[in-house]
Structures are given as C-alpha cells and as structure tokens.
Amino acid sequence: MIRAITEAVWDEIARPAGVSRQKKDAIFELACRVSAIAERSRASGGVSVAKDAADERRKLLRFGLELLVEGADATQIDFAFRHSPITLELDAGTKLELAAVRAGLIAMVEGKHPAFVLRRMTAFLGPEYFEKANDWLLERTKKRKRRSQSLLVPGDLPDLVRSLALDPRSLERTIRSAGRALSVAALAGCAQESVDLVAGFYGPIGAAAFEDDADFQRGKLSGDEIGQAQNAFAEVVKNLEAEGELELGPEDEFASDPAFIHELTRAVMALDERTLRTVFKEGDSRILALAMQGLEPRAHERILGLLGNRISHRLLDAVDDAAILPRRDVLLAGKTLAEAVLANAALRKSEPNEALTSFERVRDWAVSAPLPAP
C-alpha cells in the first residue's frame, strides 16, 4: 500500500474543490516562484534563500523561507506549518496554499530538483495544471546552461555504461533497477558522455533534471561516496546479468576512431568556404549533426562560423537532440557528409585538391576496421 496514503491525516487534507480559479492560478504562480527559489538555492548552496525570504511578499511563503534561513529541516518545517498561529483558521484557498507551500519547502530542504518541487506543489491543484507546469518547465529547460564538470572518479563505470548502451533497453533497465538516486550518485563521478547516454531516456524535462542532479551530487558527495555508489551500481548490473536480464556488448563500440576524426577534421578544415557552406545549408541537419560527432572542436567552430544564425541554431538543435552514437554510426554519418561534398565538387567540376582527396579517404574508410591498439 502506498505510504503517503496510509499515513494521510484525512481531516487535514487540503483539496482544490471549491477553491476559485483565480486562487488556484495564484498558487500555481507561487509554485513556479518556489521552484525558481529552489533552483537558486541549489546553485548558491542555500545562500540565496535569505534574500528570497526578504523579498517575498506572501506571508506563508516568507514564513517558510525564514525557517529555512534559520536552518530548519523537513520535520521542523512540517511541524511549524501545522502548528504555527499563522496557519490556523484558514479558508479553503489559503489551506490549499499552505499545503502546497509546505510540500514545496520540504522538497526543497530535502535537496529535490526544482522540477520536482513544482510537480509536487502543483499536484495540489489537480491534473488540469499538469500541462501548464510542463510548459513552464520546458521554458526553464531551454534557458538552462550546462555546467562544467570538476570531479571525475576514476573507474570502469563509463566503459560499463557504454557497453550497456549498445542495447539501450539494457541501460534503461539497469537505471530503473538501480533506482534514480543511486544512478545519479554513481554517474556523478563520470564524464558528461555517460550522463548524456542515460539522460536520453527521459525526454527534455527529465533529462535536464537528471543532468542537474548528477551535477548537484558531484558537488555534494565525496569521492569515496561516489565510488561506493559506482560499486553498488556495478553490483546491480552483475545481478541483472546473472539473472539473464542483460547482455553486455563489447566495450569499445562507443570509443571514437582518432584516425577517422583526424582525417574528417582535416578535410573540413581544408575545404573551400563556398562548398562547405552549401553542403551544410542544404544537407539533412540530422545527418550533419551526427557527422559532427566525428569532428574536432576546431572544425565545429569553422562550420558554425560560416553559417548564418538560423542555420547554426538548426544544426545546434540537431546536435543537442542527437544521441551519442556507436563508432560505426559516426563513421557512416561522416561518409555521408564526404559523399555530399564530393557530389557537390563533381557538379561544379572542381579540380582535385587536398580537401577532396581527404574527403575521398573518408568516403572509402572501412567501417568495420578495428581500432588501433592504444
């Protein structure tokens, strides 16, 4: 039986029935504000809450934020909201606001993701506010900046994640079995590539939340704690494999082929501006985005520098949407790009040159070639 239902205090439950639309809209706005406060609090290590409390005009929220500033934990917030004189003798709308604020602040003090804080608070308003919350979260997700990584815990987990990702269902199954908290803690010590492979299972809001949580835990957990989480995660994989639930693929499938990347980058750097611009303007964004996984950053800069804002944004969106591919798929996308360049050159009867020779080598690259020994 669901714990939150068996523990419910029935005569204290706040319900949206009978509360005006205007009041519910106001509570929704309040929930968005608390979610934004939670985001700032996570980014500042809690320092920003004092300013948010001072700026807050709603009495209930300010009361709760002041408790946070004083260092209250989840139990103390719960107690204070249930017993303070400020919360007595309330009308239905204020009672609903109080329940939502209490739940949001408890989620916040427990270090939950701001998206969860919003979902938790807007649940009090009923399912009709779910879509509105979704739209708000999607907007926030678009504006969010990726953070750099500082703590990487050496170990085998990135290789394990790569080999699991060869069959996406295997990786997803492992993440679900391990649970979100353990998966986040384990991946907090991995490079962005591993986090990206997992985040791809969740859609834009869930993916952003997973990345943010991995980043948040990276700053909170010690190297030892992350190492323990990685061991526990590896144990889950071992158990699933023993039960016949998973089959691990060869580990090098996601490793890049440095010789191919070097050749494709050299070709792009040597190609004349006009051809490069034409191919990237007229080509399929998705294929080009995949091919860009086989290019060094200097080639990315050259391509994006030649394209206008609109096309650059289209391409960058496609790059963001593209999954991290096995080596074979990156090779195939690079070969498709080479074919497009060579077809364009043939049409214009271009003289052979260093760039075209390089693109011919890319076009003829053996897809099944094994990686050179390190």
Next chain:
Amino acid sequence: MINWNAELAKRLSCGEDERRGLGPLIRRFIDLARKARKEGFLSLEAEAAQTEDPLLKVGLRLVAEGVSGDDLEDILATYLLANDEKGWPFLRSCVTVEGLVSLAAGDENPILIRKLVAYYGADRALSLLQELEGQAS
C-alpha cells in the same frame, strides 16, 4: 508495516461487481510494463496521450519523465487525496498509483502482479494471481 486506519478501510470498501474491474486494470499495467521494457519508458507518453483517466495520464507522463520511488509516490498520492474519492473510484486510483510506482521501478511482471492483486482481498487474490500469471507468461 501498513498503518491501517478506519477511514482508509471505509474508503476502500466497494461492491464485488465493482471490484472485478481490478482484473482489466492490472492487465493494463502488465501490458504497459511489457511495452516499457520492449520500447523504452518514453513510449509511455504515447500511452498517456490515449488514456482518459487523468491520474493514469499524469502518472505515465511522470514515469516517462524519470520520476520514480518516493518522489513519484508523493506526487501521485497528492493528486489522489486531493480528489476526495470513495469506494470503487478510490480503490481504482490506489491500484493505479501502486501500479505506476511499480512500473517506474522496472518491477518484473510477477512482482507487479503480486503488488496489485493484494487490493483484491486475500480471499480472491490467489485465483486472480493464477489467472494473470498465466496470461503474463
């Protein structure tokens, strides 16, 4: 341990005919779990778009988004309790929440079924369990 109380027992109480509706609901969860395992959890968004039940719709969206465990339980229980249902609608919502939490955890079908048939009552759970396990295998 279940913290049982009179109010909860009263709300869960419903007629035998209504309770039979649990079979199709549990079968739905078996199908959803199978689909998620085969096509990925994001495929549940398409299922959500087709469902009429607001609680199941919201729950499937949250599961696809990656919310699970206590977090999912807290959100879904808030929706459920805020709705003030009694009898069969309340029982159906409880099973829906339990099914969604189990689905999000990636439980195998035998576990999922065992969690949900418990709502059928001890006397009838065994026969439903045998029937559903036969269909799920």
